[in-house]
Amino acid sequence: MDTTRIERDLRMLKLYAGAMTLVVGVLSLAAFTRSSAPTQVGEIQGTKAKFDVIDVERINVLEPDGKYRLILSNRPRSIGPIYKMKPFGYEGGGRPGMIWFNDEGTENGGFTFTGSSCTAGKLVDGRNCREGEYRASTHMSFDQFNQDQVVNLDYTDNNGRRLMGFSINDAANVDIYDAVKVRDTILKIADTAVRNAEMRKWAAPGGVPLSAQRLFVGRDQSRSAVLNLSDPSGKPRLRLVVDSLGAARIEFLDAAGKVTNTVGASK
Numbered sequence: 001m002d003t004t005r006i007e008r009d010l011r012m013l014k015l016y017a018g019a020m021t022l023v024v025g026v027l028s029l030a031a032f033t034r035s036s037a038p039t040q041v042g043e044i045q046g047t048k049a050k051f052d053v054i055d056v057e058r059i060n061v062l063e064p065d066g067k068y069r070l071i072l073s074n075r076p077r078s079i080g081p082i083y084k085m086k087p088f089g090y091e092g093g094g095r096p097g098m099i100w101f102n103d104e105g106t107e108n109g110g111f112t113f114t115g116s117s118c119t120a121g122k123l124v125d126g127r128n129c130r131e132g133e134y135r136a137s138t139h140m141s142f143d144q145f146n147q148d149q150v151v152n153l154d155y156t157d158n159n160g161r162r163l164m165g166f167s168i169n170d171a172a173n174v175d176i177y178d179a180v181k182v183r184d185t186i187l188k189i190a191d192t193a194v195r196n197a198e199m200r201k202w203a204a205p206g207g208v209p210l211s212a213q214r215l216f217v218g219r220d221q222s223r224s225a226v227l228n229l230s231d232p233s234g235k236p237r238l239r240l241v242v243d244s245l246g247a248a249r250i251e252f253l254d255a256a257g258k259v260t261n262t263v264g265a266s267k
Contacts, residue, residue: 067105072098075114075124082107083146083177094125102145109142109149115157133159147171148211154218165218170232172210179210209234231255 058073071079075096081089085105097112115136118129127135136157141149152167183202189195203210212234217227223244228236239251250263 063103063105067103068101070098070100081176081180086177088177089180106146107143108145109140111140113138135159144171147174147176161221163218163221165216165220167213167217168215170209170212170214170234172205172208174205174210179205208232 058071058077060068061070061072063069067085068082073079073096076093078095078097079092079099080087080095082099082101083106095110095112096114097110099107099110102108114125115134116124117134118131121128121131123129123135125135129135134157136155138155140153142151144150148169148171150169150171152169153165154167155164156162179202183199186195186198186202189198209232212230212232213228214230214232214234215228216230218225220226225242227240229238230236233255235253235255235257237253237255239253240249241251242248248264251259252261254260
């Protein structure tokens, strides 16, 4: 037996195996690097996956620094208000839908939707009700910076009493986080008269309401198509109405809500 030849062949086989291992390793590394690299301008390097169907109770969309950008969730996993990534105001669990956040991780609007029939004297959100009743709502809002909603699109339905419309609101130039902290302190005052007086001042800093609806256009609960224009305190001063019977009128109102002049009303 030619042992020298066998040894030479074994050495060649080892060299071949080593070379193939090296090639496979290089190709694998290249493939991994390519799959992890950005596939289009602006895509952040990372893992990319594709699903046909995904079942989930909550999705958090985050900025690279961990701040919220958008949260999509069911009711139990929905969040309460967030200010610069700090919870405040009230607990979560009541706002199924989408909540949007600004660059600082502060809530600045959202899109929520509900609807349930009365079962055993309760709605899904826990409110009391009578058998056969139902409640439904859809709400989209855009918030003033570090404040509350100033542009709204709403549908509410209370067992057939429906309101649908678009509204624009004024919000006071008061930081909402600070305002809520002050409110929580006031609510701890034991003396009812003092507490109520402080709450009235809190609700209108500098004589301006924290929130005042300035414009509403839509359909109200009396089945009238309306356009309301209000003063800075949120009191309607001009109203255009086409009522449920099709009659049209224009109303002018004073600061107390009294109609002072009407155009187009039936005699």
